[in-house]
Amino acid sequence: MDHFLYRDGVLHAEDVPVPDIARVVSTPVYIYSAATLRRHFQVFDEALAGMDHLICYAMKANSNVAVVKLMGDMGAGVDVVSGGEYLRAKAAGIPGERIVFSGVGKTRDEMRLALEGGIRQFNLESEPEMRALSEVATAMGVTAPVTVRVNPDVDAKTHEKIATGKSENKFGIPIARAREVYAEIRDLPGLEAVGIDVHIGSQLTDLAPFRAAYEKVAELTGVLREDGHTITRLDLGGGLGIPYEHGNQAPPLPMEYGQVIRETVGDLGCEIEIEPGRLIAGNSGIMVSSVIYLKQGEGRNFLILDAAMNDLVRPSMYDAHHDIVPVTEAEPGVERAPFDIVGPVCESGDTFAKMRNLPPMTDGDLVAFRSAGAYGAVMASEYNSRPLIPEVLVDGDHFAVIRARPTYEEMIARDMVPEWL
Incomplete structure (x- = not known):
């Protein structure tokens, strides 16, 4: 049981529309109920x-x-x-x-x-x-x-x-x-x-x-x-x-x-x-990501997201399955097509799913990874100098950021260059 349901064709976290959170916090983002x-x-x-x-x-x-x-x-x-x-x-x-x-x-x-x-x-x-x-x-x-x-x-x-x-x-x-x-x-x-x-x-x-x-x-x-x-x-x-x-x-x-x-x-x-x-x-959280590009490949199509294996490593580490759904629900009867769903990290392992059937998607559309509340944010890294993504807690009709996304400057400032360099 969870509290991530479609209302009027839009995925909600409890009483909050997921697109509202994405507009305020940007993507990718973890959302907990x-x-x-x-x-x-x-x-x-x-x-x-x-x-x-x-x-x-x-x-x-x-x-x-x-x-x-x-x-x-x-x-x-x-x-x-x-x-x-x-x-x-x-x-x-x-x-x-x-x-x-x-x-x-x-x-x-x-x-x-x-x-x-x-x-x-x-x-x-x-x-x-x-x-x-x-x-x-x-x-x-x-x-x-x-x-x-x-x-x-x-x-x-x-x-x-x-x-x-x-x-x-x-x-x-x-x-x-x-x-x-x-x-x-x-x-x-x-x-x-x-x-x-x-x-x-x-x-x-x-x-x-x-x-x-x-x-x-x-x-x-x-x-x-x-x-x-x-x-x-x-x-x-x-x-x-x-x-x-x-x-x-x-x-x-x-x-x-x-x-x-x-x-x-x-x-x-x-x-x-x-x-x-x-x-x-586990089922108390989702990870929400935006589509960057749709890329046509040889014999398969790729959905390239702004989330990557450093944000959610379970599929790469364990071959773990997460249901991946559009935040805006497709109309009944819409034809679906298979996509490899991948991130922008320079690793072939940066693949969330292969040949996953989805309705038509376009740049900027939002997708949600279900059951991402456990071993998601805690296992994330800054590989490829990608900042850790924010975490949001929803309670009823309101939400709050419970971990902010660091800026590039904050991330880089943690490194120290010796005086002799």
Whole structure:
């Protein structure tokens, strides 16, 4: 569900016509719907109703401070994976007791930052990291609450670059070694084990891998409790997919996902933490771009846009699909033709889609990339010295720029020329 719909033949973001935003902000531009963000948080909250739980928004999906604040105002915690994300969460007003710190390469400086500012827990991913945190916490005279991310060797059946729960992936500790790792935590100063963490991948469209992983976590919970560990939290990660392609079978609903949680770990008396990112943010955003040229090629036609792979890298990196639609709806019965939809960057990989059927388009027309709210702006770069594109948040009938497009002068001014040149 999202709030990007046609009215009188024009695509709207909630109650705002998309062309109005493009005229004020120019293109390309990311546009987010506050109503969609709120609704997607609510469906997860409803899915876990009656269970002690905390929804920790995985802000790597979209870390704009305005988006994170909107989540925090609804009671969400956040899952961060860097010191920068931690500081963004704090800037958005998220209290430390609602911040979970994940990631395989936390530095000692990041550990100190979180311990000084407040943290709900660190999700540990290796013994070296565990020992480093012990040293940092002991030197500061504090105790760090921790879970261990166990790798259950479950195939999430997703793209290889976003699978995280198989034995060959870099994430977590093999679940078979969990007992000895927790035993070492008990012996290390400055650490307190409070739960177990697991995350098997992103954009999952089948509940079976979740069930398999959570059943292993339930079994491990019993084993660790028998060993004398107090396990009060289960961080079950995120990963539930979204429908990127209109008309294809939709992934499972959060309510169905919640039922899997109830059936596998719901009777363990643990607080449940989940870390959705894509499902909350993905369909809450679109990227809007203008047509620069229509180019006739040998055997195919190209639609050249002012957006490029540096603005939305998912198609180039993952061969990811985004529905691309005209902002002005075509009249019924209008004949469509196939286009390769590309950007102006000097790379053959700067291709958003091949042979995509669209109605007649002309220079200056607007197109919208649907489901671009997650892993869009956060993965953007300034490749080819193209400024990062602005982000806009819509709420009802009004909108605001929540990240401005830098000028060329601002972008270039960040470079420094040594005195000896």
